[in-house]
Amino acid sequence: MKTTHLLLATSALAMSAGAASAVDLTFVSWGGAYQESQLKAYAEPYMAAHPDVNIIWDESSAEAVAKLRAMNEAGNLTWDLVDVTVSDSMRLCDEGLARPIDGATELAAAPDGTDADTDFGATRVNECFVPQIVYSTTWGYRTDLVGDTPPTSVCDVFDLAKYPGKRAMQKRPIDNVEWALYCDGVAKEDIYSVLSTDEGVARAFAKLDTIKDQVVWWTAGAETPQLLADGEVVMGSTFNGRLFSAIAEQNQPIGMLWDMQSYDIDGWIVPTGLSPEKEAIVMDFLMFATDTQRLADQAKYISYGPARASSAPLVGKHEALGIEMAPHMPTDPANATNVLHYDYTWWADHRDDIDAKFQAWLAQ
Amino acid sequence: MSETTHAGPMLAADGTPLKRSLARALRRQKLRALALIAPLLIFVLLTFVTPIVSMLWRSVENAIVPETLPLTVEALKDWDPTRGELPEEAVFAAMVTDLQAAVKAKTHTKLGTRLNYENPGISSLFRSTGRNVGKWDLAADGPFKEKLIEADKGWGDIEVWKTLQRYSGHYTAGYFLNAADLENTAEGIQLRPEEQRIYMTLFIRTMWMSLMITGSCLLLGYPVAWLLANLRASTSNVLMILVLLPFWTSLLVRTSAWKVLLQQQGVINDLLVWVGLVDDANRLVMINNQFGTIIAMTHILLPFMILPLYSVMKTIPPSYLRAAKSLGATNWTAFWRVYFPQSVPGIGAGSILVFILAIGYYITPELVGGTQGVFISNRIAFHISSSLNWGLAAALGTILLSLVLLLYYVYDKIVGIDNVKLG
Numbered sequence: 001m002k003t004t005h006l007l008l009a010t011s012a013l014a015m016s017a018g019a020a021s022a023v024d025l026t027f028v029s030w031g032g033a034y035q036e037s038q039l040k041a042y043a044e045p046y047m048a049a050h051p052d053v054n055i056i057w058d059e060s061s062a063e064a065v066a067k068l069r070a071m072n073e074a075g076n077l078t079w080d081l082v083d084v085t086v087s088d089s090m091r092l093c094d095e096g097l098a099r100p101i102d103g104a105t106e107l108a109a110a111p112d113g114t115d116a117d118t119d120f121g122a123t124r125v126n127e128c129f130v131p132q133i134v135y136s137t138t139w140g141y142r143t144d145l146v147g148d149t150p151p152t153s154v155c156d157v158f159d160l161a162k163y164p165g166k167r168a169m170q171k172r173p174i175d176n177v178e179w180a181l182y183c184d185g186v187a188k189e190d191i192y193s194v195l196s197t198d199e200g201v202a203r204a205f206a207k208l209d210t211i212k213d214q215v216v217w218w219t220a221g222a223e224t225p226q227l228l229a230d231g232e233v234v235m236g237s238t239f240n241g242r243l244f245s246a247i248a249e250q251n252q253p254i255g256m257l258w259d260m261q262s263y264d265i266d267g268w269i270v271p272t273g274l275s276p277e278k279e280a281i282v283m284d285f286l287m288f289a290t291d292t293q294r295l296a297d298q299a300k301y302i303s304y305g306p307a308r309a310s311s312a313p314l315v316g317k318h319e320a321l322g323i324e325m326a327p328h329m330p331t332d333p334a335n336a337t338n339v340l341h342y343d344y345t346w347w348a349d350h351r352d353d354i355d356a357k358f359q360a361w362l363a364q
Numbered sequence: 365m366s367e368t369t370h371a372g373p374m375l376a377a378d379g380t381p382l383k384r385s386l387a388r389a390l391r392r393q394k395l396r397a398l399a400l401i402a403p404l405l406i407f408v409l410l411t412f413v414t415p416i417v418s419m420l421w422r423s424v425e426n427a428i429v430p431e432t433l434p435l436t437v438e439a440l441k442d443w444d445p446t447r448g449e450l451p452e453e454a455v456f457a458a459m460v461t462d463l464q465a466a467v468k469a470k471t472h473t474k475l476g477t478r479l480n481y482e483n484p485g486i487s488s489l490f491r492s493t494g495r496n497v498g499k500w501d502l503a504a505d506g507p508f509k510e511k512l513i514e515a516d517k518g519w520g521d522i523e524v525w526k527t528l529q530r531y532s533g534h535y536t537a538g539y540f541l542n543a544a545d546l547e548n549t550a551e552g553i554q555l556r557p558e559e560q561r562i563y564m565t566l567f568i569r570t571m572w573m574s575l576m577i578t579g580s581c582l583l584l585g586y587p588v589a590w591l592l593a594n595l596r597a598s599t600s601n602v603l604m605i606l607v608l609l610p611f612w613t614s615l616l617v618r619t620s621a622w623k624v625l626l627q628q629q630g631v632i633n634d635l636l637v638w639v640g641l642v643d644d645a646n647r648l649v650m651i652n653n654q655f656g657t658i659i660a661m662t663h664i665l666l667p668f669m670i671l672p673l674y675s676v677m678k679t680i681p682p683s684y685l686r687a688a689k690s691l692g693a694t695n696w697t698a699f700w701r702v703y704f705p706q707s708v709p710g711i712g713a714g715s716i717l718v719f720i721l722a723i724g725y726y727i728t729p730e731l732v733g734g735t736q737g738v739f740i741s742n743r744i745a746f747h748i749s750s751s752l753n754w755g756l757a758a759a760l761g762t763i764l765l766s767l768v769l770l771l772y773y774v775y776d777k778i779v780g781i782d783n784v785k786l787g
Contacts, residue, residue: 063749091752094473094491166628171735202559216652217735231629345488352751353484359743360562362735 022054023281028082031059032222033245034266037301038083038132040319042289053281064088068097068271077273080282086265086344087351089129098128098269099279106283108291110310119292123265123307125344130290131267131307133298136330136339137175138261140243141235142228143253154260155183157235158211168224168236171217173358174347175237175262178340180207182260192346201354205361217362228254240330244303248321248328258335262342265307305331420765423543423758426536429528432475433462437532445526445550456508456519463490463497481753482538483527489518526550539759563760566740567767573654573739574722580662581669581718582711589673589710594682611667619731622660626651626732652734660732665721669714676710676785709785716775716784720768740764 027043029035035057043055060067064084071077084092092098101107103117107130110119117124123131141151146163156163157179169176181191181200184207194200208215216233218224224238225246240261246252268290270282288294295306296314303325306312315326326332376385430437435458443451466472476490496515505511513520530548531538538548545561546553555561588607592600610618625631628647636642650656680703688698726741733739740760747757775781 065752066749069752091477094477094487096470096474205559219730230627232627348491349480349485349488352481352753355751356560356562360558360560363562363565 022052023278024054024056025080025278025282025285026056026058026078028058028060028064028079030061030083033241033302034304035059037298040301041298042285042294045294046285046288053285065091065097068092069095071271072097072273077271079271080274080278081286082269082271083132083266084269086125086129086267087347089267089269090126090344090348092269093126093128097272099272099274100127101130101270101286106287108287110292110308112310114310116290119308119310121309123267125265128269129267130269130286131265132290132295133266133304134263134307134331135266135304136240136261136263137170137237138240138243138330139235139237139257139259140224140228140246140254141257142231143255145231145234150255151235151257152259154179154257156257158183158207160211160214163234165234166214166216166232167211168216168218168227168233168238170237171219171362173354174342174351175340176208177201177204177354177358178262178342179260180204182340183207188340192343195346195350195354201357205357208361225252225254228252240328241303244328248318248323258330259338260340261330261335262340263330264342266304267307299325299329303328305329419758420762421758422755423539423762424535424537425755426531426538427534428471428475428478429532430534432466432471433459433528433532435459436462436528440525440529440532443525443529445522445529448522450509450520450522451525453507453509455525456512457502457506460497460500460508460512461502463493464500464502467494467498477752479527479531481542481756482531483523485518486524486527489516489524492516493519539755540762542756543759543763563740563743566738566743567763570723570739570741571767573658573737574719576658577661577665577722578669578715578719580658581666582715584662585666585669585673585714586711589670589677592670592674593677593680607667607670610663615664615727618664619660619728622656622663622732623651626656626659651732652737654733654737656732656734657729657737660728661722661725664728665718668717668721672713672717672785673707673710676713677707680706708779709783712775712779712784716772719771723764723768
């Protein structure tokens with residue numbers, strides 16, 4: 001008798017728990033300060049308004065395409081929303097692993113009524129990609145190691161006579177070959193047509209050869225601030241947000257060089273194959289998290305520019321430091337006087353080829 | 365003895381031929397043994413062998429081309445690329461038909477990615493054509509030769525068609541050729557241009573650096589293992605903890621620690637400058653090169669050498685050395701002729717363990733290897749997670765696996781694998 005009661009009680013409890021149980025969503029991002037800013041600006045406000053939704057984070061964006069492809073082949077999708085760069089979003093969209101998103105109906109319009117696609121403008125690179133932030137790969141230098149004339153042009157990187165010492169560069173051809181050609185006298189608009197020829201690639205490597213033995217190659221964005229702080233390098237490229245936190249939050253003697261900063265965009269994709277119930281929640285979150293106010297809010301926590309034009313005027317002060325964030329945005333007019341818009345489509349075609357040559361060049 | 369009574373087969377007590385009755389009894393025994401190991405066998409097959417085989421399979425698999433473009437592949441069979449002319453209208457029409465189906469199934473960009481490995485530029489050719497081709501009417505809009513070339517002039521490039529024809533089979537050797545720095549050109553299989561050769565260098569480097577690491581592990585580990593085996597139990601236990609402590613520490617922590625120690629503004633250089641051994645302007649470069657990789661990996665893999673050595677040395681009775689010396693051997697002769705040969709099984713086990721672990725390492729070389737100290741496994745990881753060329757990664761992996769098996773065979777021939785002992 002007693003057992004029956006107990007059994008009934010537990011099953012009733014289990015049922016009620018099932019009815020009210022929270023929906024667990026797995027979001028994929030990059031970890032670190034960036035993921036923290038997404039948590040603060042998007043996820044926490046959303047969870048506060050929807051107590052039945054529970055967001056779990058997975059720091060796997062660096063391998064997002066490989067893992068989504070494997071999940072798709074295994075037929076076992078465990079991710080609900082994924083933060084990726086533009087080039088990865090192109091590959092996911094190409095392979096049908098990301099779901100197309102209609103800007104007019106599935107994304108929030110700007111406060112003045114402008115539709116989302118127009119508001120995002122060029123940052124909405126393909127139909128699967130919902131942009132969040134514009135970041136740039138740019139140069140930082142040690143203010144105390146460059147003498148009285150700090151570098152003003154990206155070509156100072158290639159000037160070993162004026163700025164002796166080691167440089168940190170990302171261990172990939174993207175950005176580096178563009179900077180090399182630009183500093184070898186190629187006009188900015190001709191870079192990709194020159195790179196499309198074998199001679200152009202050889203020319204870029206020849207320019208890089210001039211500083212090759214002074215380069216420390218990095219693979220993780222955190223390496224350059226560390227190398228600069230240790231005095232291992234005089235200057236180094238990295239993501240602008242990393243330099244911002246080294247300068248503003250850790251007070252390192254580092255200066256920023258915005259010349260020829262290379263823009264890239266980070267945004268969300270929704271994997272194909274979600275269950276209809278989950279997809280509805282994810283799309284609801286996506287509409288909320290990429291509206292004008294939310295994108296502006298994210299800039300309180302990290303120095304990346306919101307991808308919507310309508311968000312720019314709303315960018316305020318840093319949440320903890322209280323400094324105005326607008327001048328630290330890569331999209332700020334004062335910083336964006338000379339920008340490298342790296343060509344996603346061109347790299348989608350030539351990445352494997354140039355990368356093989358780059359690796360062979362590195363190994364020589 | 366030789367006078368057998370009858371020519372028929374020998375019978376068991378129940379009248380069946382002895383051979384059959386024996387075989388039946390043995391078969392039952394074999395089945396029971398098989399049933400006992402079945403759980404493990406199935407587990408290993410499912411979780412180890414199947415994934416590896418299916419991954420290796422990708423190194424030759426090429427079904428995406430004939431499956432996405434069945435009509436084009438068929439039509440291209442009769443095309444002779446040596447004449448230097450574009451294929452005929454029939455091929456273009458077949459391509460349009462195939463592409464329309466592929467665009468509907470959203471497979472055309474996937475195919476573009478596949479063919480882009482062989483001919484850079486095909487990826488965007490398929491993507492851009494895919495946008496137009498869906499609207500065309502197959503019956504009314506021909507001829508398609510001009511129309512396709514007008515949509516994207518890439519279709520007027522004979523190389524695109526040559527690539528398509530060359531990679532139209534269900535299987536391809538392309539990935540393996542690429543992994544061996546070769547390429548399949550119109551003039552047959554050739555070495556790639558020098559500025560694209562990379563994998564052979566990496567394979568050779570991986571091999572010899574792994575050998576260096578194994579060697580330095582042995583040099584450093586042998587005396588330590590000897591001490592552990594021959595000191596008093598209380599002292600050797602403390603030493604053992606010192607060996608095991610780093611073994612339990614995270615790999616990343618140990619690698620980063622080496623960075624702090626070895627870098628130019630690091631602890632060792634600071635110390636050397638302070639002592640005056642090194643000039644401040646010419647600090648030693650000890651990291652982001654092969655030296656850094658060898659040092660860090662030797663440290664990380666050292667316990668794998670010490671532990672098997674120790675467990676073998678523990679079984680060597682100390683009385684043998686004493687006996688040798690009492691018979692007049694010098695210290696060296698006693699060690700070299702009596703002790704060392706008995707420790708060889710431990711050396712074998714430790715070396716195989718360290719070498720095989722070293723050959724597949726990629727985190728440490730990635731962090732401290734710079735450009736000259738990275739291994740082939742770094743490229744495999746790159747192709748798996750970044751460039752997504754899984755076919756090439758599988759081919760590189762297959763070659764690496766065969767190299768390890770080959771070395772194992774050579775080791776068996778020279779030293780003998782029975783001569784390996786873990787304790």
